[in-house]
Amino acid sequence: MKEKFTSPVYNVRPIPIEKIQANAYNPNSVAPPEMKLLYKSILEDGYTMPIVCYHIPETDTYEIVDGYHRYLTMKQHKDIYEREGGCLPVSVIDKPLSDRMASTIRHNRARGTHSIELMTNIVAELVESGMSDAWIMKNIGMDAEELLRLKQISGLAALFKDKDFSHAWTAGGGADD
Incomplete structure (x- = not known):
């Protein structure tokens, strides 16, 4: 029997900012x-959305999955830090790194823009960790063309291993060869 899923947002807890760290991806x-608008929003409305983190028990720290800029706002503004x-506010998810990366991308794509270079790095890391194109497209919300473009930008031959390509063109050959 499948266990009932409870969304992490129902277990938001206050975590000292010193225990929270950014992710590298x-x-x-x-x-x-x-x-500036985010600062004003937090100043006027308070934190209305929790920071999503992964708990690292060995160090009792929390790595951000979503909410880095809300975290940064507190780090940069003493008035927010003191008031809070x-x-x-943190909700914790317990997922492996590749799933956390996918979660970060889903959260971001729903509301922001991305650095092409960092997106390329993430795709490369996911491919190198064994994630299939289908997994990446499904979990990050990319179509096949966007995934192909990011792989091409990376220039990493490893991202194309085990792929079939057309043999219609060969170097030095003519159209009739």
Whole structure:
């Protein structure tokens, strides 16, 4: 019998910001005007969405999956830090790294833009860790053309291993060869 799923948002907890760290794979960026708007939003409305993190029990730290810019806002603004008692609202997900990367991308794509270079790095890392094109497309919300473009940009031959390509053209050969 399948266990009942409970969304992590029903277990939001205050975590001291000193225990929270950024991940190394987030390709999302926010322009300065939007960062000012985010600060104003948090100042006026408070934190209305938790930071999504993965708990690392060995160090009792929390790695951000989603919410880096909300975290950054507290780190950069003493008034927010003091009002919130130095804690951020956190919901914890327990997933392997490839699934956390996919979660980060899904969260970001629903509302922001991405750095092509960092997206290319993520795709390369997912392919190198054994994730199939179908898995990447399904879990990150890419179509086949976008995935192919990112692989091409990376220039990594390993991303194309085990793929069949047309033999219609050969180097030095003519159309009638």
